[in-house]
Amino acid sequence: MTCIVSSGALNSTHSPQGFKISYIVPIPKSKEFMCKSLSYDDFRGIAISPIISKIFEYCYTFRKVVDSYVTRGTTANICTIDLSKAFDKVNHYALFIKIINRLFPVKLLNIIINLFSCCESCVKWDSVYSSMFVITSGVRQGSVLSPILFNLYINDLANINPGINRFV
Numbered sequence: 001m002t003c004i005v006s007s008g009a010l011n012s013t014h015s016p017q018g019f020k021i022s023y024i025v026p027i028p029k030s031k032e033f034m035c036k037s038l039s040y041d042d043f044r045g046i047a048i049s050p051i052i053s054k055i056f057e058y059c060y061t062f063r064k065v066v067d068s069y070v071t072r073g074t075t076a077n078i079c080t081i082d083l084s085k086a087f088d089k090v091n092h093y094a095l096f097i098k099i100i101n102r103l104f105p106v107k108l109l110n111i112i113i114n115l116f117s118c119c120e121s122c123v124k125w126d127s128v129y130s131s132m133f134v135i136t137s138g139v140r141q142g143s144v145l146s147p148i149l150f151n152l153y154i155n156d157l158a159n160i161n162p163g164i165n166r167f168v
Contacts, residue, residue, distance in 0.1 A: 014112055015115050016053075018050050018053070019048075019049070019050065019053040019115060020049040020118065020119045020120070020146065021049075021057075021115075021119075021120060022045070022048055022049040022050075022119075022140065023048050023122050023123070023124045023129060024044035024046065024047055024121050024122065024123045024124065025045070025046050025048055025124050026044070026045055026123060026125065027043060027044050027045075027046055028042055028043055029042055029043060030041060030097070030161050038135060043089070044141065045088075045123070045141060046142050047121060047140040047141055047143065048124070048142070049140065049142065049143060054143070054144050057144035057145040058144045061103055061144060061145060061148060066128045076088050076103050076116060085145065086150065086154075087090075087138055087139050087140070087141055087146060087150060088137070088138040089137065090137060090138050090139050090149070090150060091137055092116050092136070094153070095116075095139075095149060096109070096113055098152050098153060098155070098156070099112060099149075099152060102152065112145075113147070115145075119133070119135040120135065121131065121133060125165060139153075154159040
């Protein structure tokens, strides 16, 4: 698959409203969901977003990562990780500050802020949809950009020195 992201795509910090709307499908975490009474902790919500927004995220993200590594003469290794409920706990404002501290281009920062502002979703169960509700935290499960943003969010954890005893 060839991905082309033109520089014109970043000339505007606006993202289409359709990129911000999704619906959430609850997926049982356990294979034994037919045998017991379930609570909300027994489900993982997967956000279903428009395919065009995923294609944009894949193309832009993949191109930037590969270009960065190839320019430096190294290889690109890609890894993903699923941390239970961690994606749901990301504070948007803390994420934006971390992105600012990484000196992201202002236009890209504005696009990301715009993508996370005034987002709405609903839950789909079988063929029934709930009422729409506002998303105030977290990054979308199933989004191409979410693992990268989550990595930026938790990246400074590697800088914590566990050998320092602050109580001595």
